[in-house]
Amino acid sequence: MIxxxxxxxxxxxxxxxxxxxxxxxxxxGEIFGFLGPNGAGKTTTIKMIVGLLRSDAGRIFxxxxxxxxxxxxxxxxxxxxxxxxxxxxxxxxxxxxNFIGDVYGVxxxxxLERIGKWLDIFELAPVVTNPIQSYSHGMKQKIVLTAALLPxxxxxxLDEPLVGLDPRAAHQxxxxxxxxCDEGKTLxxxxxxxxxxxxxxxxxxxxxxxxxxxxxxMEELKALDRTxxxxxxxFLELTDK
Amino acid sequence: MSGSGGTxxxxxxxxxxxVIRAGLRSNFGLTLLKHRLFKEKKDRWLVPVIGLGILGALxxxxxxxxxIKGAYEMLAPMGQExxxxxxxxxxxxxxxxxxxxxxxxxxxxxxxxLEMLIPLPLRPxxxxxxxxxxxxxxxxxxxxxxxxxVVITLGVLAKGGVGYWxxxxxxxxxxxxxxxxxxxxxxxxMMRFINxxxxxxxxxxxxxxxxxxxAMGLQIALGKSAGAGGAQASxxxxxxxxxxxxxxxxxxxxxFPPSIWATKxxxxxxxxxxxxxxxxxxxxxxxxxxxxxxxxxxLFYRGLVGLGETTGKKRLLTxxxxxxxxxxxxxxxxxxxxxxxxxxxxTPIFLLNGVLVVVVFPAIFVLMAIMDPARExxxxxxxRIMTSANPLYVILAAALFMTVCGSLNGTSSSTFSREGTxxxxxxxxxxxxxxxxxxxxxHSYLVAMLGVVTASAVSAVFLHLxxxxxxxAAGLSxxxxxxxxxxxxxxxxxxxxxxxTNPQKAIKQNLxxxxxxxxxxxxxxxxxxxxxxxxxxxxxxxxxxxxxxxxLAGLAVLSYGLLLRFSDKRYPEIET
Numbered sequence: 075m076i077x078x079x080x081x082x083x084x085x086x087x088x089x090x091x092x093x094x095x096x097x098x099x100x101x102x103g104e105i106f107g108f109l110g111p112n113g114a115g116k117t118t119t120i121k122m123i124v125g126l127l128r129s130d131a132g133r134i135f136x137x138x139x140x141x142x143x144x145x146x147x148x149x150x151x152x153x154x155x156x157x158x159x160x161x162x163x164x165x166x167x168x169x170x171x172n173f174i175g176d177v178y179g180v181x182x183x184x185x186l187e188r189i190g191k192w193l194d195i196f197e198l199a200p201v202v203t204n205p206i207q208s209y210s211h212g213m214k215q216k217i218v219l220t221a222a223l224l225p226x227x228x229x230x231x232l233d234e235p236l237v238g239l240d241p242r243a244a245h246q247x248x249x250x251x252x253x254x255c256d257e258g259k260t261l262x263x264x265x266x267x268x269x270x271x272x273x274x275x276x277x278x279x280x281x282x283x284x285x286x287x288x289x290x291x292m293e294e295l296k297a298l299d300r301t302x303x304x305x306x307x308x309f310l311e312l313t314d315k
Numbered sequence: 316m317s318g319s320g321g322t323x324x325x326x327x328x329x330x331x332x333x334v335i336r337a338g339l340r341s342n343f344g345l346t347l348l349k350h351r352l353f354k355e356k357k358d359r360w361l362v363p364v365i366g367l368g369i370l371g372a373l374x375x376x377x378x379x380x381x382x383i384k385g386a387y388e389m390l391a392p393m394g395q396e397x398x399x400x401x402x403x404x405x406x407x408x409x410x411x412x413x414x415x416x417x418x419x420x421x422x423x424x425x426x427x428x429l430e431m432l433i434p435l436p437l438r439p440x441x442x443x444x445x446x447x448x449x450x451x452x453x454x455x456x457x458x459x460x461x462x463x464x465v466v467i468t469l470g471v472l473a474k475g476g477v478g479y480w481x482x483x484x485x486x487x488x489x490x491x492x493x494x495x496x497x498x499x500x501x502x503x504x505m506m507r508f509i510n511x512x513x514x515x516x517x518x519x520x521x522x523x524x525x526x527x528x529x530a531m532g533l534q535i536a537l538g539k540s541a542g543a544g545g546a547q548a549s550x551x552x553x554x555x556x557x558x559x560x561x562x563x564x565x566x567x568x569x570x571f572p573p574s575i576w577a578t579k580x581x582x583x584x585x586x587x588x589x590x591x592x593x594x595x596x597x598x599x600x601x602x603x604x605x606x607x608x609x610x611x612x613x614l615f616y617r618g619l620v621g622l623g624e625t626t627g628k629k630r631l632l633t634x635x636x637x638x639x640x641x642x643x644x645x646x647x648x649x650x651x652x653x654x655x656x657x658x659x660x661x662t663p664i665f666l667l668n669g670v671l672v673v674v675v676f677p678a679i680f681v682l683m684a685i686m687d688p689a690r691e692x693x694x695x696x697x698x699r700i701m702t703s704a705n706p707l708y709v710i711l712a713a714a715l716f717m718t719v720c721g722s723l724n725g726t727s728s729s730t731f732s733r734e735g736t737x738x739x740x741x742x743x744x745x746x747x748x749x750x751x752x753x754x755x756x757x758h759s760y761l762v763a764m765l766g767v768v769t770a771s772a773v774s775a776v777f778l779h780l781x782x783x784x785x786x787x788a789a790g791l792s793x794x795x796x797x798x799x800x801x802x803x804x805x806x807x808x809x810x811x812x813x814x815x816t817n818p819q820k821a822i823k824q825n826l827x828x829x830x831x832x833x834x835x836x837x838x839x840x841x842x843x844x845x846x847x848x849x850x851x852x853x854x855x856x857x858x859x860x861x862x863x864x865x866x867l868a869g870l871a872v873l874s875y876g877l878l879l880r881f882s883d884k885r886y887p888e889i890e891t
Contacts, residue, residue, distance in 0.1 A: 182644060
């Protein structure tokens, strides 16, 4: 569960308002798609949820833990995939996974099982002992995703997770999203791919100039407009101001 | 490529200026600094901190000036004072030769902006010139501490005229060109003819070590040559040597003639000798630079393209192998420590500047001892006599040596900066900042201990220290190591440099490393004056040691506690 209430964040001493009084709830078992044009405030919101940025106002709860005051407990139940896979290039893929397993306290049995499963799915097994430096962009993205899945977190927060993935991996990731949420866990991700959001998400939020301009199921969004447009049409209309 | 006909020349020059300006801006972060200082108003506190750091280093600088003055007063009556100038300039140029190799390899071949520059319609020589300009400016800063005190002190003492100062500025500007062009020529040729795409890390490491050894070899040869006249030479030879003006200058500069030209240009001022040597230095610098550009046009891109690609063998692990390699769960501190250890040791630039430096100081000391031409009357013996006069001095001098070897490196003061854009991982993992910082401290302190142990071994062998004195000195330096490591980490944590694209910037060109060194020098200078005062009031030697140890231990505990508290506050503030 993720809950944002009246969250604001600005840069440059208040001159640039990145997120403006954002209130949002993502329930357990829900896949929530977060859409918005470039610079709308998606990444800023995501970074505030995972504790990389501090909000100027408002409160953020993850599984009931306030990220400002109970950050460590919130981190223990959350994993995050950034929009660019900046990982320790000098470690091997397996060393990185071991590091993540150690800091999240993943027991050995589960660790072996999950690492084996995701390396197989992502076809990373043959290169897992090579330095991450030698991986392609897509492979780096896959190792970050594997690391995010390793602790089997209650909440996953992903910023553009499908960028750089080949169609097979993208398909597997989408299936994983569904499985993850079918277990009652929460998934919050940003994307620019409208079809993915339309088909995959239980609910969608559209942010524009830091404000949430629409939020709901696909049907609720269509009802807002009453013209039975596609998500792309709704998105373009809402953000064309 | 560029425009046609008549506009080609001016267009090319304008383009070159743009590339150089962009290189300088991105490398020195001027745009970012301006933005942070004047727009975000974030880093304003840095200004007084840097001022304070420089103030802290002033006593040490004053000491150096006094030494130069002493040497000048000794050499001037014999007409040998120019040798001092030559020694300073030569030391600066050798420094450029040794450290230039890091700069050149990493700037020419491994900085990430190359991926952006190569597809642009720029000539290889233009890209290389832009990189060269960045390195030259870096070298001005690096050699300032070695060359400027000598040039300025001598100028003041010898009452140098306008010519002295004008030439000094021109010589200083030209100083890095020849050694850097030499290094560049060697590196560009080497990168073209050796296929290094798979072993670039090993190459940096081996190449740098080979060059350091060569430069040190040069110094040994220089030392031997300078001392050759010592024990065996007749009294007449010695007299002739010292009565012939500039004989010492010529001997010192014989290994690198540009240092003789530079010396004569500065000392000669506007005289014929001065101007001729200035013209020679500038002319040869220009020739070397041109040679480098010509070679760059032919070879630079050929050695560069494909270098960024790294490959690894594909091999599927058996389930047994996988089971063995998957950790069964280490403690968090061990996991973070392991990460620090591996990343440091596997990044050549970090390894060279952080770990190798702690053994370079003792190695230089060993070389000095070995090259001492008159074993039974040389500087080592003198040092032994000096330090055996009073056990207190022996212990304190050895402790200072060990502390300098162990702590004056960039490991602790770049520990957060080294994480770079990957710092987000440290921010999102469920590990309290103080535990992460404790692991980082352990890593930095281990590197410091390596320096202390090496320096202890060297002191034991070459200075014949007694076991008790050695133990006391090592004890003091190990406690001092805690203090200096914590101070370095606090400085880096206050303003970590995370947006680098070239690892060199995280450690070698990181202002935090310089600030920490200034702070360390300030702390050691304060202790020096404190001890001096205690000796002056005739406190017993053992009591002085006790007071120093207690003060160091108190400050060590305090600084470590402060570091942990600061990490709790600072980690959430660092936005990535």
